[in-house]
Amino acid sequence: MLLPSVTHAATKTVEGMLGFSPPDGTTVKSSRNYTTDFNAEKAIDGNIQTPWNAGTYKGNIELNFPTAIEFNFVHITTNASPPRAVSYTIYGLKEGKWVQISESITHTLKAANTTPPPIKVKQGAYSGIKIDGDGGSSWLAITEITLGTFETIDLTGQPQNASANLNWNTIKEATNYKINYGTQSNKYSDSISVEKDSEGNYVIPNLTNGTTYYFQVVAIFNGVETVVSNEVAVTPNEAKTTEPTTPDNPSTGEPSKPSEPGTTNPGEPSTGEPTNPQSPSGNRAILVVTMTSGLEKEFDLSIKEVNDFISWYESKQAGSGSASYAINKHDNNKGPFSSRKDYMLYDRILTFEVSEYSK
Template identity: 60%
Template sequence: MKKNCLAFLTVLLIILLFSQSTTGAASPLSNKVDGMLGFSPPNGTEVKASSEYSTYIAKNVIDGKLKNEWNAGTYRGTIELKFPEAIEFNFVHISTAAEPIRSVTYQIYGLKDGTWTAISAKETQALSERFNTPPPVKVTQGVYEGIKIEGDGGSSWLAIDEITLGSFEYIKLNGSITGTTATLNWNTINDATGYKLQYGTESGKYTDSITVEGKDSSTYKVPNLEFGKTYYFQIVAIFHGVETVISNEVALTINNDNTETPTPEQPAGDRAILVVTMTTGLEKEFDLSMKEVNSFIDWYETKQAGSGKASYAIDKHDNNKGPFKSRKDYILFDRVLTFEVSEY
């Protein structure tokens, strides 16, 4: 009997030790909040606020429930979160309650070795409705024992619904040029619901943008770029309408190295006659290289899919050339009825 009891106690002890070991190995950040990036602070996090109003207590900011806020009962206030163990992250996501609708300002501090240090700049966010989840606040990447948020509620009392933490993934953008078409490729980001490709002819200044639908989208072609220009591209991950992760910038130049040699007077093979029939019945005929024909087809199919420029310029080369340096025929997409390609 004693041997059986001893064996039972031994097995029970092993089970308890294994259970503790498994629990201790779990990630401190594992609980998601619907509609927010990152994770809730871990269980055991201590929350303290500079003030509280009625039942809108400080602990509401980590209860995993939106629309259940902490209210400072005053225009400015602070809230502190101290974690049971240090956590590494590089953004803090704050869901905010606002009534009336207004702008709020935050600055975030990180706790290391008992000292609070600013880990974000002051950031003002314009709120558009009663409950808001604006973009996350980027902070200095690091391992912190806690965070403190200093807030200014503007024209009304400071209130915060929920706080989550996390680390942005990195988007690596690559690009290449074929003719006048830029092909962009990037790695997908977890939780992204889509992407925005933006570009322009000045670094950091993007005059055009394209919405790329689908969380698994990772490539896009931009046709009909202009010769002799350098374009700068950047991709932005979208999370339910909120811009989050931003990629590196890629510069691509459209030059003669990417295009065919000038058309000789006599056809030299790998060419075609492109006949474009307009909606008016007028036919336009062009003697082009296959690269030019394919570029035209790429433009047409891209525009038919809903993006790209409304017109396409076809270089007439030496055909019908008068006392001009060059002549181009601009084809309008909505005026094209059919087109025919005859290779020779």
Template identity: 45%
Template sequence: MKKNLIKKTFILFSASLFLLIVFSNLRTYAAASVGQALPTPESGWQRYEELAPGFIFEGNGWQTPTAGSYSGGSEKFTLNSSLHTVKFQFWGTDLRLISYRGGDRQTSIQVNIDGVNYSYSANGQAQVTTLLFEKRNLENKLHSVEVSASNSNVYNLFEFDALDINETGYLVNPKISAPSNLSAKAGDAKVDLSWTASPDKTEYTIKRSTTSAGPYDTIASNVKTPSYSDTSVVNGTTYYYVVTAVSNNGESEFSKEVSATPQGEKQTDSDTENPSQPNPEPSEPAQPTGDRAILVVTMTNGFEKEFDLSMKEVNNFIAWYDAKDAGRGQSYYKIDKHNNNKGPFSSRKDYVIFDKILTFEVSEYSK
């Protein structure tokens, strides 16, 4: 009887613990929706208040009250009846507009993103720091945004409190000149970058990707001079770079993108260049480098994952591993399994977690 009681108690405890974990995770990952109050940005987002450099307010009569419970302590609003517009540019994929909602607020506010029109209403039950508009999954590039409204006699308040964008993006300050004439020179296990110094009193941020047009990882910041040598590269891998100028007033847009593929220096046979040995002994032919390889990743639990990949894919994996080991980049790496063990699926990809990797081995071969 006692054993049965203990068993039942253990089962009830396990079930309760399971439900607690499930609901905790639901709370953790539940994202805010339009209409909810959002006094602070959610995880994965960053907030720019209305006074941040980069916002351009057009039209007369803009005021900046500080007496309400606004995000950051203030907001911008206007009572003027003419057309008013807030313009800005940002680099990223997601944006949210935060402002006050009330019974005397605008019913039709226009949002133009890269020439595409949207709209939202700020009219409704009174609530501060309300998430009024959201646009997700945009292309990861520079976006131009205009938020505008013409005040009416009834609903005559147009406000702008804050902007949230995804944490890997940023608000561009158009008054800061982007670095120009960026160039990249490949070397042995390094890439040397140089550009024309910005006319503004700035520092520079270096961003890199193994894919053209990004997404980019920041590999250096607070760079004082218009040059940088990237030594955390792998020979044979193509890298893509952009540079931004940064000052106390914000960050510029990206420079033009450049690319480079570091290569090892060619080794010469010193015997063939030595005139004192007219008939040198023939050396053994070099082993082929190979255009493919078997990558075997051993996990911390002892399990081995084996992949048949091109050398470019292997080098990209090594570049990700080295970057993550230095504290940069994503915590996981996606490996395409191609035709290996595909089964009935159109494609299969294996996600390898950095912290779970014990060691890996590369065995090159040629087809």
């Protein structure tokens, strides 16, 4: 999750935190120390159990690097007892002057030692950082500081029939992702958690054709939302089908009129009866169900079984019926079982195809 501009300057990581510790040779000082056991050096010693404590509610800590480092986030593990809301503002040292590089960020702590999300700062090369902190009703204390540069998530989306296909690049250190989506830009009403290896061809099912949906992907590191993608808009649409064109009437796509009695096409005997271009419906069918994961499942069923499946699906689509449907595998049964059934989950079905035949 780090660019080379940071990795060449620092290589030490801290468990549970993003980025790297400041490089060797970094000097640190603070506005005040509670005691020598809680001095400013504790904030960069690589141990989240040893805090710097200001001994007062407000204070600051200042880090000066041996050489300038480029980064766009600062990650802070905070200590407060009892847990409270803590605020930070970060400044960068550039050409000998301190410039504000972050907004004032407030973190609500959940425990005495908490690692909130990293704080985004204005990307640049800085010779040092200064963190102004306000511990609220607890003394200001910081256990560890790291910094780094986020990668970006490039999200793309393609419309499908009642669904959207999403693709994005891998974020190396992400433990999983969250997909936010809704029908208003930057206002998401639904979210889905997906595994870290699901970034390619992820399908969001059960959407309404003709409605525009807005999507955003968030990379998560150990439960902390870190990198947010661009937003993409996708409008699902029903696949258009084209009528077959016949040799007799290629311009309209309409089937040709049957021959009049007594006339024939070359090489075809005349029966005096119109030609029926369609084969009769069979009494069985191959049902192919495509799941949202891309997996295809094929079943050889009677027409009644296929119609029962379609009735269940349409009823569920209308808001009634069970969440799953059992399909009997019949002759595909393997092993010493009296029967085998495949339970199909409605919200995992992307499309299905029916191919009739006679037996």
